[in-house]
Amino acid sequence: MTHFSPFLIFLLITIVKIAVVLVITLTAVAYTVLLERKVLGRMQNRWGPSRVGPFGLLQPLADGIKLFLKEDLMPLAVERPLFVLAPVIALACALTSIAVVPFGAPAYYKGVNLTQISDINIGLLVVLGVTSIGVYGIALAGWSSNNKYSLFGSLRATAQVISYELALGLSLVGVVMRAGSLRLRDIVDSQAAHGMRSWNIFGGLQILAFFIYLMAAYAETNRSPFDLPEAESELVAGYHTEYSSMKFAMYFMAEYANMITVACVATLMFFGGASSPFGHLFDRVFSFNMHSLSGILLSTLISIFWFVFKVFSFIMLYIWVRATVPRFRYDQLMGFGWKFLLPVAMANILFTALALTFFGHSNT
Amino acid sequence: MQLALFIIFGLLAVAGALNLLFQRHPINSALSLVVVMMSLAVLYWSLGAEFLAAAQVIVYAGAVMVLFVFVVMLLNAGEEERTHGSRVAYIAGIPGAVAIFGLLTYVFLRSKGGLGTTQIGGDLSNVSSNIRDISHMLFTSLLLPFEVTSILILIAILGAVVLARKEV
Incomplete structure (x- = not known):
């Protein structure tokens, strides 16, 4: 690779990174669906999918082939351009925000960071911005379907997402104030000093903000207990009633990709990202020679392991909540978002600002 | 690079704005406005104002325009009929718009030397913003x-x- 210019090297490595991250994310999406079906099954005292492959492990593959080979129906009354565009917007926005997430401790190869696709100094705003554009996917689906159930589903989804976006954004302000930066790498570094003790949720006393974030994130991703946009008993299937084949699959993938993104952001903002929960406690026991390739590789892999472990825990929590909590009523949903989460998030900002003013950054 | 981005997204913004006027269905007009907002965000970013670009996307494209679309969907607004518009708009509006455009061009060209320059994207990968x-x-x-x-x-x-x- 010596005869390549630095820009070409950067470009090639970035393309490889994007391909790897996309493949891993989509695989994770497929297996999150399987995990959800298996765990939900066990929680409801049944087996879940168990026929395709050992323990049903090939079920996502079978589902994918089935969805791919189905006939792509398009009703005559739909607004064609928007009907086709809507699932593309939903999936593209769901997958884009992964680009700014740092997956592990920085590892450089020829000056390019391998554990993050792009290190942007307003990374958090990019995630929030891309998420807020994703609403169009759902809103347009309902409208262009020309179906009253779809329209009701997307109206509910739009109102819900706009309402909870405020609480979501405000719950992250406390963390941003503590880190003094919107760059996700800085936010992770600000929690890396003493392991679990300096994570924002414990040492940063942002546990309230974390609960607001969690509620708002469930609502943002239209997941149970806030899954009113796809309430089967009232709305057939919600905003994607008229969709079939790959277009339906795109909505399906977008929903689970959003879940993964939200879990990634929660990990980065409140749980120290890719840092170990034990901090430097075991540094003596497992010391890596940071000058050798294997040492760098091993420590990077361990940091990626912690990141994946934390994200996995969040997804398990998602599934657990889905299996236990019943759906909210619509007025409860709006009241909860506007009258409870929003004031509490503002109070949290106020108290965090006061604490930072009077005690400085010494309480980390 | 910066010039290429400016030309692409400037043209996109103008095309979106024209489409906004010529579309007859409110939802298509609203979506054209989203395109305008997003292109403006890219232009802000290429001028080194990354925070403004992000705020533009989050606030305007992500919240205000979603509310527009929401209201159009809620009222189930249909296609609008094309009218000729008032005569005042033709007499006063078009020369007024041309005058404002000319004035702004003049002011910006005159104070061009006083405005700083920026390198595209240089501010985005900086450690601080x-x-x-x-x-x-x-x-x-x-x-x-x-x-x-x-x-x-x-x-x-x-x-x-x-x-x-x-x-x-």
Whole structure:
């Protein structure tokens, strides 16, 4: 690779990174669906999918082939351009925000960071911005379907997402104030000093903000207990009633990709990202020679392991909540978002600002 | 690179704005406005104002325009009929728009030397961003306009609540 210019090297490595991250994310999406079906099954005292492959492990593959080979129906009354565009917007926005997430401790190869696709100094705003554009996917689906159930589903989804976006954004302000930066790498570094003790949720006393974030994130991703946009008993299937084949699959993938993104952001903002929960406690026991390739590789892999472990825990929590909590009523949903989460998030900002003013950054 | 981005997204913004006027269905017009907002965000970013670009996407494209689309969907607005418009718009509007365009071009070209230049994207991969400078300015020298604007928005919210209450 010596005869390549630095820009070409950067470009090639970035393309490889994007391909790897996309493949891993989509695989994770497929297996999150399987995990959800298996765990939900066990929680409801049944087996879940168990026929395709050992323990049903090939079920996502079978589902994918089935969805791919189905006939792509398009009703005559739909607004064609928007009907086709809507699932593309939903999936593209769901997958884009992964680009700014740092997956592990920085590892450089020829000056390019391998554990993050792009290190942007307003990374958090990019995630929030891309998420807020994703609403169009759902809103347009309902409208262009020309179906009253779809329209009701997307109206509910739009109102819900706009309402909870405020609480979501405000719950992250406390963390941003503590880190003094919107760059996700800085936010992770600000929690890396003493392991679990300096994570924002414990040492940063942002546990309230974390609960607001969690509620708002469930609502943002239209997941149970806030899954009113796809309430089967009232709305057939919600905003994607008229969709079939790959277009339906795109909505399906977008929903689970959003879940993964939200879990990634929660990990980065409140749980120290890719840092170990034990901090430097075991540094003596497992010391890596940071000058050798294997040492760098091993420590990077361990940091990626912690990141994946934390994200996995969040997804398990998602599934657990889905299996236990019943759906909210619509007025409860709006009241909860506007009258409870929003004031509490503002109070949290106020108290965090006061604490930072009077005690400085010494309480980390 | 910067020039190429400017040409692409400037043309996109103008095309979106024209499409906004020529589309007959409100939802298509609203979506064209989203395209305009997003292209403007890219232009802001290429000028080194990454925070403004992000705020543009989150606030305008992600919240305000979603509300527009929401209202259009809720009212189930149909296609609009094309009218000729008022004569005042033709007599005063077009020369007025040309005059404002000419004036702005003149002012910007004259003070071109005084404005700084920026390298594209250089600010985005920096370790620090200009948010600190923006907020410092916002809360010191621009504090009064900032607070007055927030009171204005508060009054607007209260007015909306009062209007909505009356109908119950």
